[in-house]
Amino acid sequence: MTFAGRTFQKQELELMRQISQDYAVLGITEIARTVCELLDWKRPSGGLKNHECRLLFEQLRDEGVLRLPPVRALGPRGPRKVALTEASQPGCELTGSAAVCEPLRMTLVTAASEDSALWRQYVERYHYLGYRAPVGAQLRYMVHAGGAAGDTVVACLGWTSPAWKMAARDRWIGWSPSERERNLQSIVNNSRFLILPWVRVKGLASKILARCAKQLPTDWAAQYGYRPLLLETLVDSARFKGTCYRAANWIHAGSTTGRGRMDRYHEADGSPKDIYLYPLCRNVQARLRAAHPALRPDPAR
Numbered sequence: 001m002t003f004a005g006r007t008f009q010k011q012e013l014e015l016m017r018q019i020s021q022d023y024a025v026l027g028i029t030e031i032a033r034t035v036c037e038l039l040d041w042k043r044p045s046g047g048l049k050n051h052e053c054r055l056l057f058e059q060l061r062d063e064g065v066l067r068l069p070p071v072r073a074l075g076p077r078g079p080r081k082v083a084l085t086e087a088s089q090p091g092c093e094l095t096g097s098a099a100v101c102e103p104l105r106m107t108l109v110t111a112a113s114e115d116s117a118l119w120r121q122y123v124e125r126y127h128y129l130g131y132r133a134p135v136g137a138q139l140r141y142m143v144h145a146g147g148a149a150g151d152t153v154v155a156c157l158g159w160t161s162p163a164w165k166m167a168a169r170d171r172w173i174g175w176s177p178s179e180r181e182r183n184l185q186s187i188v189n190n191s192r193f194l195i196l197p198w199v200r201v202k203g204l205a206s207k208i209l210a211r212c213a214k215q216l217p218t219d220w221a222a223q224y225g226y227r228p229l230l231l232e233t234l235v236d237s238a239r240f241k242g243t244c245y246r247a248a249n250w251i252h253a254g255s256t257t258g259r260g261r262m263d264r265y266h267e268a269d270g271s272p273k274d275i276y277l278y279p280l281c282r283n284v285q286a287r288l289r290a291a292h293p294a295l296r297p298d299p300a301r
Contacts, residue, residue, distance in 0.1 A: 088121035101145035136161035158192030168254025205244035
């Protein structure tokens with residue numbers, strides 16, 4: 001079976017079943033860490049993919065493949081509801097051209113930062129998909145406008161691990177299933193892009209995307225140990241025209257079929273989504289097909 005970008009053989013699944021049985025006293029988290037170490041399931045930075053492993057264990061449990069120790073009662077099960085406060089109430093209307101927002105400042109939002117809760121609130125309250133805790137690697141940004149706007153939050157962005165399979169994207173790259181499995185993590189997905197609804201500034205969205213395309217590779221390398229080669233996003237064509245992505249020179253690669261679980265975020269609702277791609281280096285298709293893609297490419301090449 002394939003999960004979170006890795007294909008597991010029968011003997012590996014049997015190892016998981018045996019460990020979950022023999023070491024049930026350790027708890028699910030420690031079992032997941034142990035399996036990651038034994039199977040060398042790691043991020044490019046060297047960190048264990050224990051979160052993904054735990055999700056895999058829960059799926060295997062639900063399918064009756066193995067048993068897991070009971071989860072300690074630390075709180076309610078299921079997605080955590082984001083508590084909305086006065087902090088995320090609508091602000092003062094901001095209009096005009098993108099020049100009124102200069103200089104733009106992109107702040108990296110970490111779990112420990114003061115902006116983390118506000119970022120979640122903004123996305124939950126104003127993004128049509130709401131907030132969902134991402135699986136795998138992820139970075140978040142809060143965008144502040146300066147100048148005449150006066151250090152005002154104008155946008156939120158979320159970047160996560162890529163979709164496992166998208167036929168149009170995969171045709172554009174031209175890679176085989178084995179090449180995709182090997183090099184998929186060289187792609188980063190723009191899973192959330194929110195311009196706050198009281199901000200009506202012409203050209204701001206494309207300017208933010210262009211700024212983020214320059215800053216994200218360095219931040220991603222600092223966090224995960226490698227530079228991505230390609231950015232991707234899905235745009236609901238029933239709601240949006242993708243104008244800001246086109247204006248920022250993203251490439252329209254086609255559409256999803258809208259069938260079931262089209263992406264790793266489980267947000268496919270049966271309607272097709274437009275796929276947009278943004279290369280971060282030259283010859284990106286060849287690099288993504290290579291046996292050893294250049295994970296630290298020279299941006300000038």
